[in-house]
Amino acid sequence: MTHLSALLDRAVRSAGDKEAVVYRDRRWTCRELSEEARRxxxxLGDAGLRPGDRLAVMTYNTPASGVRGLRRLVRGRHAGAGQPQAPDGRGGRQLGRCGARIGVVDAEIGERATSADADVRWLASHPDTDAGSLRADAFEALVAQAAPWTGEPGPDGDIAQILYTSGTSGRPKGCVHTHRGIALTAVYTAATVPLHRDERFLICMPVWHASPLNNWTMSTLLLGDTVVLQREYDPRLMLETVQRERVTTVFGAPIALIAPVQTVADFAAFDLSSVRSWIYGAGPLDADTARRLMKAYGSEDFHQVYGMSGMGPVGASLSPAEQLEKAGAIGRGGMPGVDLTVVRPDGTDAGAGQTGEIWLRSDTPMVGYLDDEQATAEVFAGDWYRSGDLGRVDEDGFVTVVDRIKDVIITGGENRPAARLARPRPGTGVPAAVPAGEGRLGVPVAPRDLGARDRTALTLFASTCLPLVVAITTIGVDQKVLGRDQAAALVGAAMISVLVLPLPAMRLRAGDGRKPVSRSSAESEAWWRAVW
Incomplete structure (x- = not known):
């Protein structure tokens, strides 16, 4: 039952003709999904993929991604998840490292993938093309003509997935997961929120991330429920999809829940009453932000989840009843199936008021990092996984993340190496807020015409709220991706999404090096109130 192909078999037996996947105006029942996965x-077998080979998947949130991606798991293939939105060559480097022989790529991404220096045979997916208009060699056309595979899967200890993560250094590392580990991740996740047998779960965060794929897509399929795919995150589209599909559960980074409130003028006109659970991860919410979101969404059912890609991901959770009283914390102890402790430098467990590294233990950990024995040895202490997060324990046993052992900045739910973010932009002499070339929602980006008042407010806010801060003193973004007011709101929201504690930080200035600047929390609160 812990082989991932069993998820499909069980779904067919328990919910055969129930809707399993929704993508735009197309729908698949559990039975149809299983049949298509086998075809x-x-x-893939006809293309030359054999048991133990590695398949690259570079798509958006479409049926060719994590959901229909169960196809490669049916026959015991390893899957390497690429990053279709990476503009800086990370996808190509990941392909080279994972050793994929066959790849499924969204036609829109095609050139970025096929131009990478990797010996991969690509099958192009055209998810938005009508069946009658598909090219004969399109992946969907080939699947429609194929006979279902009738063999049996291998043992659940086989490798199922190589999932890339930025980790603590910013250098992508491949987390190697087994069928059993991912299946148990789904089980523990379903028990944590908990999920019900009538869920309609919206997947709007990138499905090549650990949590949307292994936590939420897999757990929804485990229960025989419905996965609603949104190709890419967009605030208005998220609201429209929730309303149209009567979505019951939504997961996103904090910015994904904040942005609709900030940027959609007619937010209040949307009917979001079907949603039972608003789940967020990759960063905390302070009490004031949580309170404002609860009011905006008309719900107190907010859940925070914390986990590491190397663990499935599994970790800890903060329930709706704890959102305000314990805002900022990740929870007390581990989620079901997970043990969590905070370890001091001397190897003893941290007590109330003490700080140490967060360690996790479960049945879900990765086998190790792909082709990196040293990094694997460093991250495990026996059967404990060392998270690299520093946590402080309060008097009630709740743990709050206060820092990273290595410096990264989380933007829009993704880890970015601080050194790269602090690198001056060409021709500006000022620190970049994001890696060169990025201008996507959820990353702190603003146009050149951001006013001096907003620029100053951003600097004050950033100087107090990031463990390692790149304070924006001059905007050096070449492209104008947002209007002034929208940019101010989104940059502020993105900063909030990475908030750990309002710690004094280093402010980076152009031309005069690093000078320590201490800002009061009152100044940052004034900026936050101005944004709202």
Missing amino acids: AATV
Whole structure:
């Protein structure tokens, strides 16, 4: 039952003709999804993929991604998840490292993937093309013509997935996961929120991230429920999809929940009453922000989840009843199936008021980092996984993340190496807020015409709220991706999404090096109130 192909088999037996996947105006029942996965397994076999080979998947949130991606798991293939939105060559480097022989790529991404220096045979997916208009060699056309594979899967200890993560250094590392580990991740996740047998779960965060794929897509399929796919995150589209599909559960980074309130003028006109659970991860919410979101969404059912890609991901959770009283904390102890402790430098467990590294233990950990024995040895202490997060324990046993052992900045739910973010932009002499070339929602980006008042407010806010801060003193973004007011709101929201504690930080200035600047929390609160 812990082989991932069993998820499909069980769904067919328990919920055969129930809706399993929704993508735009297309729908698949559990039975149709299983049948299509087996036909896709035949296509991949005919393309030359053999048990133990590695398949690259570079798509958006479409049926060719994590959901229909179960096809490669049916026949015991390893899957390497690429990053279709990476503009800086990370996808190509990941392909080279994972050793994929066959790849499924969204046609829109095609050139970025096929131009990478990797010996991969690509099958192009055209998820938005009508069946009658598909090219004969399109992945969907090949699947439609194939006979279902009728073989049996291998043992649940086989490798199922190589999931890339930025980790603590910013250098992508491949987390190697087994069928059993991912299946147990789904089980523990479903028990944590908890999920019900009538869920309609919106997947709007990138499905090539650990949590949308292994936590939420897999757990929803485990229960025989419905996965609603949104191709890419967009605030208005998220609201429209929730309303149209009567979504019951939504997961996103904090910015994904904040942005609709900030940027959609007619937010209040949307009917979001179907949603039972608003789940967020990759960063905390302070009490004031949580209170404002609860009011905006008309719900107190907010859940925070904390986990590490190397663990499935599993970790800890903060329930709706704890959102305000314990705002900022990740929870007390581990989620179901997980043990969590905070370890001091001397190896003893941290007590109330003490700080140490967060360690996790479960049945879900990765086998190790792909082709990196040293990094694997460093991250494990026996059967404990060392998270690299520093946590402080309060008097009630709740743990709050206060820093990273290595410096990274989380933007829009993704880890970015601080050194790269602090690198001056070409021709500006000032620190970049994001890696060169990025201008996507959820990353702190603003146009050149951001006013001096807003620029100053951003600097004050950033100087108090990031463990390692790149304070924006001059905007050096070449492209104008947002209007002034929208940019101010989104940059502030993105900063909030990475908030750990309002710690004094180093402010980076152009031309005069690093000078320590201490700002009061009152100044940052004034900026936050101005944004709202």
